[in-house]
Amino acid sequence: MSRDKKGGLGRGWGGWHSRVISIISISMVLFLLGVVVLLGLVGNGLSSYVREQVTFTVVLTPDADPLEVALMERSLKKEPFVREVSFHSKEEALEELTKELGENPEQFLGWNPLSPTFEITLGDTYVASADSLKVVERKLEGYRLTQSLGYRQDLVDRLNENIRGVTLVVALLSGLLLLISMVLINNTIRLLIYSRRFLIYTMKLVGATSCFIRRPFVWYNIWSGVMAAVVASGFLTWGWYYLLSKYPLLSTILTVENGLIVLGVVLVLGVVISWISATLAVSRYLRMDVNKLYRA
Template structure:
């Protein structure tokens, strides 16, 4: 590629088009990330809801550990933790700052097993039969879980997913319109050059080729720039809150980066193709009235 051709390809108009397109792609990438991570977020929230199995005060520790082992083998259990009476009392003292033993004269807490369920089982129907199944064990006295919170989480996540999909669809249309406008204005400034090339006998494919090549590089450069911004934002969030690694996963980030890059290339090339064909069909007189 000659120096002269590189100047025509990578000029100030090219840089301006890249920046404006990248800004649109960043917004689209953020929305795509939210849509893809909504499922991971719902799994993360559901699997961190506490499901407490309360046990008999006089239950021997060996029997409790055997029960915990049986629960761990169940398909609905993701993780479990045995909390003795002494550990429960210690947590209460640390949380409330007072010791119930001082005014009650005994430890009021029971041993328990904290369960975390797999996300697929964290719903009202599954919890009902899980509770019935666990209560059948003679060591278990009761099961404590926040049914209202679980129902609220499931309901709100469903609404959030639908809302994100609607916004993503709307933003995709807006992104197409904005990028199309940027590409169209760039080609508009070259409409007389296109007509001149037609007059000297250049074919449509020959005329389209440099415009498509230029917009391919605009889309590719904009996608790379947008991906860099998105990765930097994700890295900053994870550095600030490491717990977000459960939501901001590598596979989701890679999907967002790849989709943003492909969308940038496809949309700029498609818009360029449509705009060029429009000017190729016009006569010389029509060019002055646009």
């Protein structure tokens, strides 16, 4: 196999021109895959955020003892399904109602008709399942001070149904784009190896083993995949910071951990797809009859 003066792969591989084209082609596909992964993470983060806005209102008995209320609050904070707990006293509830009505109900009733409440925010995994919500209901109803529970079950059901629909659509699109990306990268690498099919046959004639012939092609394309992943990662990082600058609220979703996941997926896919495609392409020409090489 010809090598240049520096000991690298020589003109037989099409030079830097073909390599640059290959890297650009693969990096564009990897960028698309990175965007798909990014959209999946954003969608998952948004669904978790929306679910965490669902709250349970636990209405306590009007004459609840403050000490018992404090003990109940401490116990609630230890529950695995509770993400956040806030207590509202009778006085605070009356003040809010007075602001809404424009008058104080206690003035003409002679007593405060409201009850103290707990506002409980659940973890998103418990909101995602109707069975989990029923478990939470039974658990909260088991507290002695609980008088009643309140939450929008119809809203939760509709929310979960919409999230499942969006998740299914995103999963199908992701699978389709992954398949298309693999085909595009595979075709790019096959075209590159196609121009060297006679070199593969010549090496086979002089007694080179399949592994010996396959190795430089595979490593060449693996490094092309790595460089393409670096290029794609650069554009993805730029897009990442652009989104954060335009939409600061996404900072809770576009975290450093999620960013590393996206870049890691892009790098792994670039290496794995390039490795598999190069291996299959070289193996195809290793098995091919010389007469078919002219018609390939």
